[in-house]
Amino acid sequence: EAQVTQNPRYLITVTGKKLTVTCSQNMNHEYMSWYRQDPGLGLRQIYYSMNVEVTDKGDVPEGYKVSRKEKRNFPLILESPSPNQTSLYFCASSKLLAGATGELFFGEGSRLTVL
Amino acid sequence: QKEVEQNSGPLSVPEGAIASLNCTYSDRGSQSFFWYRQYSGKSPELIMFIYSNGDKEDGRFTAQLNKASQYVSLLIRDSQPSDSATYLCAVTTNSGYALNFGKGTSLLVTP
Numbered sequence: 001e002a003q004v005t006q007n008p009r010y011l012i013t014v015t016g017k018k019l020t021v022t023c024s025q026n027m028n029h030e031y032m033s034w035y036r037q038d039p040g041l042g043l044r045q046i047y048y049s050m051n052v053e054v055t056d057k058g059d060v061p062e063g064y065k066v067s068r069k070e071k072r073n074f075p076l077i078l079e080s081p082s083p084n085q086t087s088l089y090f091c092a093s094s095k096l097l098a099g100a101t102g103e104l105f106f107g108e109g110s111r112l113t114v115l
Numbered sequence: 116q117k118e119v120e121q122n123s124g125p126l127s128v129p130e131g132a133i134a135s136l137n138c139t140y141s142d143r144g145s146q147s148f149f150w151y152r153q154y155s156g157k158s159p160e161l162i163m164f165i166y167s168n169g170d171k172e173d174g175r176f177t178a179q180l181n182k183a184s185q186y187v188s189l190l191i192r193d194s195q196p197s198d199s200a201t202y203l204c205a206v207t208t209n210s211g212y213a214l215n216f217g218k219g220t221s222l223l224v225t226p
Contacts, residue, residue: 003215033214042218043159043203052211090158100147100211106158 002027006091006107013081014076014115021110023077023091031094032074033058034066036087037109043090049074050096081114088112119140119206121217128180132226134191136202136220141185144209148180150189150201153219163189194224 004025013019025032033048035058045058049068063085065077073091078085088111092104118130118141128134136150147166151159165171165187168191187206191198201219208215 031212035216040218045213045215048212048214056212059215080139081177100208101160101214102147103149103164104159104205104214106160108158 002105004091004093004105006110007087008110009108010041010111012113012115015082016080019078019081019112021078021089021091021103021112023074023076024072025074025091025105026072027093027095027105028071029105030071032068033092033094034064034074034076034093034106035090036060036085037090038087044063045054046076046089054060078112081112083114088113105115117205117206117208117213117215119144119217120206122220123218125223126222127225128194128219130194132194132195132224133194134194134198134224135223136189136191136222138187138189138204138217139185139186140204140215141208142208142215143179143182143183144165144187145182145206145210146211147207147214148178148186148187149205149214150176150178151216153201155200157222161192162201180216191222194222196224196226197223198222200223204211 035045047066204217
């Protein structure tokens with residue numbers, strides 16, 4: 001089954017404790033992206049990657065890191081989480097069509113709470 | 116940040132009516148336009164995409180694009196209670212890679 005898998009789905013952590021949210025896709029998509037979704041603010045792009053070893057900042061990259069060492073994986077790293085990073089996080093992937101993002105396939109989301 | 120604007124709603128329509136959802140965007144270089152549906156507590160899922168000016172129809176859904184006015188719309192014909200959800204407009208930036216979402220319009224279809 002074609003899917004984007006995120007882990008963990010739910011996490012409660014404390015300020016400053018490094019964490020990683022993993023994302024893996026099995027569709028051989030070139031493009032992967034992380035979004036956070038907050039009430040009243042909608043979906044905001046954190047980072048995206050057009051291919052292995054190629055990443056770029058979205059609209060809200062502060063406090064986050066990513067890496068794309070393999071095509072299928074795109075982990076999101078919070079080096080020193082803060083309460084304002086409490087949010088619902090979505091990983092998504094897409095084929096690139098004519099060099100542009102196509103249909104995004106989303107993971108089920110990871111709800112993160114930072115105390 | 117490139118802006119994608121939608122009315123938050125809620126937009127309430129009776130069952131069987133046409134629902135009209137609108138979206139404006141600020142980046143004149145945008146090339147690709149998407150409509151996603153998101154049920155409460157679920158992930159967004161693609162309904163339609165459109166790249167060229169004009170209308171594109173898929174079943175009960177019609178997407179309309181006017182690049183000169185920087186306007187995208189989604190029409191849902193014969194609305195059903197199962198269409199009740201938040202509809203997200205998404206627009207690629209000039210680079211074609213970054214994809215910006217509007218805040219979404221909440222649609223309620225009443226029986």
